[in-house]
Every structure is written in C-alpha cells, then in structure tokens.
Amino acid sequence: MKTNFSLLFYMKKQKNYTKGIAPIYMRITVNGKRAESATGRYCEPERWNSKSGRSIGTKEDSRLLNSFLDQLQNMVYEAHGELLKSGYVITAESIKNRFMGREDKSLTLLQAITEHNQKVEALVGKEFVQGTLNRYKVLKKHLEIFLSFKYDVRDLDMRNVDIAFLNEFDYYLRSEKSCANNYTVKMIKNLGKIINISLENGQIHTNPFAFYKGRTKKVDRYFLNQEEIQIIANKKFTSERLDMIRDVFLFCCFTGLAYADVQKLQHSHISKGFDGERWIIKNRQKTNIRSAIPLLPSAVNIIEKYKNHPVCLNKGLVLPVPSNQKMNEYLKEIEDRCEIGKKLTSHIARHTFATTVTLLNGVPIESVSQMLGHTNIRTTQHYAKILDIKVGADMALLKNKLAVI
Template structure:
C-alpha cells in the first residue's frame, strides 16, 4: 500500500523565546500524521535555513552539524525501507520506533536517563547535590555520542543494552574520548544505576551490569609539603582577591574541610570543645558524618581576620569562599606566583591536612579519620600509604637503636 512519507528538520522555539539557541527536531510525517524526535543538537535561529532545513555557512562547525543531520536523515530513510521490506504497515510512529531500535510501547535508554535526571533535579538540596546531577547529565551526553558513533542512532530501546553494549561504551570512553580508568568506570557504574531502575520499573528483564568487570584504581594523592605550605601561607599578594583565596585554601589545609563544607561553614559551627578551645562541629555534605575538628592557631588567625568582613557578615558565612571553579582558577595563579609546580585545588588542601599537618606530625590515624569525617578508616589509610617520609623517619629511629 502506497504511503506519503516525508522528513523535516526544524527548530523548536520556546513560547517565551527571546534569544539564544533553539533545539533541532526531526518530524516524520506519514499520510498527514506526525511523530517528532529530538536530535540532541541546537543552533541559533539566525543561522538556520527553513528552506533547506540546514545551517547556513561554510565554517567547520556548520559542516559538522549539517553532516550530522544528513546522517540522521539517512538512518530514518533506512528505517522506512526496512519496514517496507518486512511488509510492516508504514506509520510515522512505526518509522520512529524502528529508527530508535525499539518496539511500540517500550522505553529508550536516554528516556530512562532523562527520567532519572528530572527526578534527581527535584531532590537537589534534599539529599542530593548539584554535582551529582551534573555527572548524570554528562553521562547522557556521552551515551548520545556513543550510540550515534557505534549504532548510528540517537537513542535505542533500553532492552538492547546488554553486556556487549557496556563493554563497548567502556572502550569508547577510553579510546575515542581518551578518559582515565576511574572516570570510565564511574560513568559505566552510573549507567548501571539507570539499568537497575529500569529493571525495577519492568523496562528491562536482566541486570547486565552484574557482568561488568571494570574496577577503579587507587591514584596518588598529591599534597603540599611543609615548605610549600609555609611558602603559600607567608606569600604577600597585592590582590585582595588572591589574598582571600589563599586564606580559604590555607584554612582548609589546617582543618581538612572539603570545598562544599567550608563554603557552607557558619559562625554557629564554631563552638568550645572539651578542652575549652574553639572547635569546628559540622556534618560532611558528602557522607553526612559528623566532623569535630580542633582549630589550630593558623586557622584561628584566618577565621578572626574575617570576623568583621562585610561580605561574610551579610551572608552569614565564616569565610569569603568563591565558587569552586573560581577558587581553583585563582589557586592556579597562586601556584604560579609561589613557584609551586603542583596543580592546586580545594581537594589538595584536604590531602595536605591529612598528610603534612597531621599524620607526619604523629597524629594517630584514627583521630585523622574522625576529623576528616571518613566513614571507614581504610579511606584514611590511603593517605598513610604514600607517606614515604614518615616511613623514613620511623626507620631512622630504629637505625639509631641498632647503630
């Protein structure tokens, strides 16, 4: 039976559109009935030609996007031809589902990821943090690019995700994206969570993630030695911006607080401990465990320095902490000015507290673990493993005995 089949790419503007990019959609029409599919791409409406349904221009990014749309168009025509050859009734929905590699009424992989992300979005601040959601949004982008590269589709039936898919996705991230092992394994594990939710919802029949063999590896944890720490702490900066970032960084070096914990730190978290001195009492954002940290003199000086700071007083914060992105950006400047050939980040400060400030000065690992808010002392032991200096110092005492 002859049918009227057509394919159109178009921009889907929001009702309140003012400026910016708009998403590109595919519209499949059969005998006047339409089905739409998102292409996972967008563009500026001023660069879009309604007549050709493509971008206008000759630059490389325009050529790449137009080539991508050509590839999608070819895949849709192929799906249509397969239905014709199989003798299946041609409808817009049938072509759409054939193109997506799924059957009518089933669910796609990106549909499952988006459903998960929408629910997590509503829970940010209620048990989840924005950073966790961002990782799943990145996973969505990786999966979209992988399926287009490997299967030449923008999405597929979630039931088609099997052991081979997971292994191929693992290989794709390592080879095409040049990702490190731990990053790859975390992405595949996040995909495993999506698949388990699909299993609970009855969208898939088997948890193929159980056969995935990827494992994270222990990595070296960089930290500042005593000389480097003193160099940064004693450096005079002309810029108030760099002075404040330096103070926040050094404060973390002497308290072991992670970025999100020092960002949320308020005066109410400073209380007298059982020794009559000032302590930090807070719950870690990441693990929800309680941290009790006696304040060392350097940390006290920094804290008192900002007691009357207008920004801190107005916001109710203990220190003027910028965004994590800005903090790490300014720390790079500080490292260059101090002549330190290490990539300074907010987490390096936490490692420095665990090693240079505490373990190397004889603080028991159990106490360090409690101050860091670790849920398992084995996590703290990772720091102890890299302390060759401590091993050397301990053995020097033994050498003296057997001299």
C-alpha cells in the same frame, strides 16, 4: 542511529492447516529484531506470491487485497518516517506501536535517569547529599550529548543499552571528553545503578554490565610538605583575588575540609569545644558523616581576616569561596607563581591536612579519620601508606630508644 529496516507480508499457515485460505501477516524488521502482526486478510496459498508479498492474478479479490496491503505498507513507512523525525531510536516494536496508534510504553534511557534524579532530589538532605544528585545530573548531560554525537538521536530505548553501547560510551568519554580512567569507569558505573533499578522493576531483562570490563586504577595521592606550605603562605600577591584564594586553600590545608564543605561553612558550624577552644562541627556534604575538627591557630587567623568581608556578612559564611571552577582556575595561577611543581586543588589541600599537618606530627590515624569524616578508617589508611618519611621518623625514634638499652 543508522538502522536496517524492512517490511514483509507473508502467509502464515497453522500447524493443522490442510487446505483453503490462510492468514496474511506483516513482519517489521529493524536491525535483525522483529515485530509481527496479523493483517486481518486471507488468501489461497496457490494465489500467493511469497517473493513479492502480494496476491497473484487479476481477480477483484486479488486487486482489493493488494490495494489493502499497499495501504498498510504506506502507513508503516509513514510511521517509520515519523519516528525518524522525532529523533528517537527506532525499533521494530516502536514502528508497530506507532502504526497501530498505540503509545509506546517502553522505558527510555533518559526517562529512567530523569525519574531516578527526581527521586534523589526529593530525598536530598534525608537519604542523599547534593553531591550525589549532581553526579547523576552530569551523567545525564554526558548521555544527552553522546546520543546526539554518536547516534544522532535524542533518546534510546533501555532495551537497546547493551555492552556495545557501554563500550562506545566509555570510548567517547575517554577520547572526545578526555576523561581519566577512574572518572570514566565511575560514570559508567553510575549508569549501571540506573540499569539495575530497571532490572529490579522488570522494565528490562538483561544486564549489559555483566560484560563491562572497565576497572578503576589506584592513583598515587600527593600532598604538600611543610616547606611548600610555607612558600604558598609567604608568597606576596598584588591581586586581592589570589590572596583570598590562597587563604581558602590554606584553610583547607589546616582543617581538612573538602571544597563543598568549606564553601558552605557557616559560623553556626563553629562552636566552643570541651577544651574551651573553637571547633568546626558539621556533617560532610559528600557522606553526611559528622566531623569534628579543632581549629589550629593558622585557621583561626584566616577566619578573623574575613569576618567582615561583604560576602561573609551577607550570606553568613565563614569564608568568601568562589565556584569550584573559579577556585581551580585561580589555584592554577597560584601554582604557576609559586613554582612548587605540584598541581594545586582543594582536594590536595585535604590530602595535605591528612599527611603533613596531622599524621606526620604524630596525630593518631583514628583521630585523623574522625576529623576527615571518613566512614571507614581504611580510607584514611590510604594516606598513611604513602608516608615513608613517617616510617623513617618512627624508626629513628626507636633506634634512639634502643641505643640506651
């Protein structure tokens, strides 16, 4: 980060000063912010040159004072150089602390995130889920790269995280990383949680988020209709890999499971329900909320198909699900071959379960919400809002009923 650094020696007269010697102070300034310290030396006002910051004259005491101030200046410049080499953002206070041999105890941005992540990691499975920890790890990685890219530093004093920094980070995510609006805003809001913790702990005293204007936008959710599901289900693949990914995707369409849940789905999560049928009963990875899902015949058939798969046998899993990156990569191939004109993701499969598979077939929204493991039924209502076709079907039924009156 480019900094404007200057050093000044000046005479500091007390309010009650009348005559005699006065103390000499040192002032370090970085980007307009100051740090001051007494030098422990004194001089008569008439023998002090405020412009040069040195004593006037050739007397021994003047030469000794100027020599001492020269040494201090060299030591301050050396401290500044050491901080430059260290790769950390330079402040007037950090130069002063380095010069005086003090440990700079100011909190840094990456230190705050590291401490936060360590606490979250210790509580995964108790108060937090793995997905929460992963999001903050991604935030830390983004910030590490951003600090190096934008400011050429390895860390930043938390006191320097201001609205200008947030706006630069916002722009970086959108431009350099091609992140969508909602991802960018959510990432910066995660950073806001770290800053709020520092505020509560008294480690910083101003909140830059009071001025941040980023807002998430409503995103139109899309899903597959019955015909599109059939196209994918009936497509012939010569690749066993694509055949397997298609089955995992369809399983999500028939169960509503998110990627993180289907990847970790074990046979112990499947049990016989009160109706004698097989149910998936497990807590969601994202929210730790219990979901109970009766298995449709199509989902049962997929389970049976892979019950003897080596990966499933070795790890006790229901399906051989690859990494999220590979899953989306292979779904792109399936998307291209099926030519349905919609992007296929594991989340679209979940949307499809909520709409085409359940709501459009008359399953009450309360039941859909429970199967999806939503914490609030309003989340499920987002799916219902996009189902104009369901409204049309419901009104057609009403017309038929009214026709016989």
